[in-house]
Amino acid sequence: MLNKAQTLKGYKLHGLDGEIGTVNEFYFDDHYWAIRYLVADTGNWLTGRKVLISPYALIAVNKEEQYITIDLTQRQIEDSPSLDSDKPVSRQFEEDYYEYYGWPLYWGGPFMWGSYPTYPYIERDREKWREPTQGENAWDPHLRSTYDVSGHHIQAEDGDIGHVEDFVIDDETWAIRYLIINTQNWWPGKKVLISPQWIESIDWYDSTVFINLSCEAIKQSPEYTEESQLTRDYETGLHRHYDRQGYWVDESAAKKHSL
Incomplete structure (x- = not known):
């Protein structure tokens, strides 16, 4: 959920x-x-x-x-x-x-x-x-606070679109599925969802998140409201708008491969 x-x-x-x-x-x-x-x-x-x-x-x-x-x-x-x-x-x-x-x-x-x-x-x-595992390629995590990252600026390919307001968490995997972006500085009242998979880079010192999407594409994306139901249909429409494959497709394939 x-x-x-x-x-x-x-x-x-x-x-x-x-x-x-x-x-x-x-x-x-x-x-x-x-x-x-x-x-x-x-x-x-x-x-x-x-x-x-x-x-x-x-x-x-x-x-x-x-x-x-x-x-x-x-x-x-x-x-x-x-x-x-x-x-x-x-x-x-x-x-x-x-x-x-x-x-x-x-x-x-x-x-x-x-x-x-x-x-x-x-x-x-x-x-x-206790079972032996293969390919144990460790990686170096850098921990961030949801409190501290809230408010970070969001920079699209061609301009600033707003700031991080909240995060959408999957309580089965505990992955952050989306950042909720408040775009009130660009156009009044609208909030949108951005997947971490669409982030190009992050300047933690300048508190700016760079995404490889255009301002217009984001402006035309499905709106997120407090009443929005984060159903799979809503997610599918969001990913289809950006012509991106849903995270559930990759994860389902990975799960089948591991069985």
Whole structure:
């Protein structure tokens, strides 16, 4: 199911032995544009600590009752490697974090979730983690905050079209499927969706995202509104407008190839 990041913000987190807090924001990598951590607001429980929850622990999203089920206990989270709230996520922290929980490193192979060819889905079978894998070409992730990237300028091939307002997240794969772009600086009121696959480059220092689409093509694209239903028909029409193949086609082929 597709959910906006701002919609998930504030959702309660239900652990194995009680509520552990609420969703605050997300960290994603700029290679696969996949969510790597949910940042939890634990209130007064773990004051001064930034608590990160990997999608490996996210079991299900309940949209009706606005909570996410977490496969962790409060004690597990409390004893996990500590990340100070004023520090970025370092590689050392991530290695300690994944070793503590016994999860495979997501950057340890060529796929979105590491070496296990269930791309792009998360392999949750611990027995399969022990199986030998091939082509383990590790990559270097750079983590970004959805909070920090919101507001970044969007530069089309022939001009500025607006800024990043939100993100659309797939809660099965935890991939960011779209950036929601507010174009009010270019033409009033319209919002559009842009896939990370259409991004040409990003200037993180200048807070600018460059996409290889023209302003006119974006202007004529299907509008996104708060009432829009992110159905497969809507997505198909969006990709057809830009003459791009849907991500679900590539992922379906990859999944069949891995079987």
